[in-house]
Amino acid sequence: MLDGRGALRRRAGLRLWLSGGWLIVVLVCAAFAPLIAPQDPLAQDLMLGRLPPVWMAGAEPGYLLGTDSLGRDVLSRIIYGARVALLVAFVAGTATCLVGSALGLAAGFYRGWVDRVVGRLVDIWMAFPPVLFAILLIAVLGTGLTSIMLAIIVIDWTRFCRVVRSETLNQAQMDYVQSARVAGFTRARTLLAEILPNVLPTIVALLTLEMGIAVIVEAILSFVNLSISTDDPTWGGMIAEGRISIYQAWWVLVFPLAALFLTVLSFAQLGQGLRDRFDPVLR
């Protein structure tokens, strides 16, 4: 039985390596997209529409994963799509993290009316169906990358706020915080120098999870056709197109879906791994 646990831990390590490895691949694709992509992701050629991947009959060399209905190269669009996905993941994820954590820290540390106001806001936010809220916001803010990121921040800050608040509450009860206060440190200093470092591991784990969620939200909004303009390559947009032509050209759906799936899975596994490592209960 001890062997079972040991194997489990080894496998958890392997999972983290695989997840990190895939994310580095995506990162490289995003950074060097113009160098890596074999074709122009926007170039249309109706003569080359719905070409299958190279290993199937009727394929053209140079179009490794086939083309979509407008003759655009699927592989190149996936590589360029990584840019949008990662940009949203990092920028929206980090911004959401900052807003939510700041509110959570403030509510958990200062208690009183701050906590009541923030708590009430969280309650109201939790009563919204998040996807519908996002779609509504995009309708208001207009399509485009900035709107998407803004929408993600507006919707998802509660995720950080709830966890960070309760974690801060726990930490604030601890002796070391009490003694820092007795030693005469200001409240702000106590919060930033004593509490924040202890809450930080949780925040980092949540941030990693949030990046995966941001990628999904972008894909969902592209799918509903509310993301950036349809010409620009995004995984969600490609999936939306692939869903329509699923019986004629499965590859238009399958490859971007695989990219999205692996990226979301990797972010989540990384986040779970970090959380388990930091969580004293699970450790």
Added chain:
Amino acid sequence: MLVLRSLIARLVTTAVTLFGVAVIVFVVIRVVPGNPIAMMLPPGATEADIERLKTLYGLDKSIAEQFAIWLAAVLHGDFGTSISTRQPVLSLVLNRLPATLELSILALLIAVALGLALAVLGTRFRDRKTEAGVDIVNGIGLSVPDFLWGLLLILLFGVLWPVFSISGRVSPRLELPFVSQFYLFESLLRLRFDLTRDLLGHMIMPALALALPLAAIIAQVLKQSLKETVNLDYAVLARTKGYKETRVILAEALPNAVLPTLTLVGVQFTFLIGGTVIIERLFSYEGLGNMAIDAVINRDLPLIQGIVILFAVIFTVVNLAVDMSYALLNPKLRHA
């Protein structure tokens, strides 16, 4: 007495929350740049026509005034008229609600059954390879959101091995004898199992997509709780009586391990209902969520308002129901 007081306190906070939701939706959608009136008019309509319609829908007044009028009407059960279909919002929304409720509840049942099975399996074979396997399945279930599960299921069971329908709620050619919108429920009541089969064939894919992440969460939390419970004295005592391990888990540990899982399932169930919005879109399932996305795309302000409020009401009702069932299931609270 205490129960009554806390119930009243709950109802007050619920009312405040719903009010907050209403205010936010109201403000947000009135900054929508696209003019909904323009879409309703035939080309060549005059400025006077536009003004007339604006007055008709109350869009010429200030936001605060509009909100007061809307709130007063809502309190009388009037949610206004949909701009795109020109039908009362309330009847439109209530007409679609059953489809979404049936889907959500089916998904919940699947999630609970699956989560329970995984948790019991992992506990029965704890600290062995089987448990490690259950953990990996849980990890993947937790990592992949409903939208992605939906797409994967479409690929697997809609295209590769087309055994289930991936679009719609019921086969269009079927004649439906139903008087309510609760198709699945009514088909069971009428013993029309042919229709039940067709309905389930359409619902199973979207329901599974919604259920998988929740199943993983239930399995993870319940397994943790079960593993602690199976080592408690009363479970050990049951083993000395001659019971099999599976029976000890099911009859002794499970009833006590379920309570901590219950609150969690409540919150997660509201997330699941929120997920129906995109899942219904993905599977062209004619429910509330699908209608909501159409309403946003059509800038149908009254309809959007109505749907969001309805979702908020459902969420708060679910949370209340969970808290109450928690009190009912816990023998200590029940007799206090």
Added chain:
Amino acid sequence: MSAFLEIRRLSARLRGTPHRLLRSVDICVEAGAVRGLVGESGAGKSMIGKAVLGVLPKVVEVVEGAIVLDGDDLLAMPPAERRRLVGAKTAMIPQDPLTALNPSRRIGPQITDRLTDILGWTKARAATRAAEVLEEVRIPEPARVMRLYPHELSGGMRQRVLIAAAFAAEPKLIVADEPTTALDVTVQKQILRLISEMQARHGTALLFVTHDLGVVAKICDSLSVLYAGKVVEDTSVERFFAGPAHPYSAALLQATPRHTDPAGSLMPVSRAVLDSVTAEIAEADAGWVSHG
């Protein structure tokens, strides 16, 4: 009299390690007799009871020996058969009545479940029997109590319920694992007297695990003294209290407070005695290692 339970050369270790927890233990309980199992905490006395009942924690691994119950070696049996046999012929009175009753099940079913599920009695017969034993352990209004949940009873009441549950199926052997330790001092005496009374009336063999020699004097016929998983003395109660043979037993007896002064005169076992016992165990271990 014949032995109803005979433990022979039972050794156990921490799974996957050479660390021995039980060292070739021999214990014998005569039918209808009471055997005390005495030792300090950590000596392995509860573990022996658990080994008999088949509920050793997973980290403990039996490496050799036999547990013969009524002529059958439990360790040589398939697990399912062993479970049924143990369930039918033995019962347990647990240590802590607060945690040994399932909080979400009513009292009644927790007494009758073994009767109906393992022994195949009808529900009506099991319910009658449960009411009977509850009456016997002097629980007022048995019918009403059977409908209650554990948290509605006091600790002493719960221990009575557990005793009733143990005797309900008329087992031939009961393992009592420090059944009074978790109770109030005033309740302890009553419970002890109750167990003794029930044991005598039903003629049940009793393996009584305790660290309290005062309790042994009151209830047991014979006793085994355990140190670090090894039986250092196996004797009758009269002979033990007249003068124990093993120096460790003597030290233990000396360390036990007399009934008038429960806490004051606790005298630690002397260093010299401990050294000699440890040497004895090391010797036994060396023999065991070369043997294995």
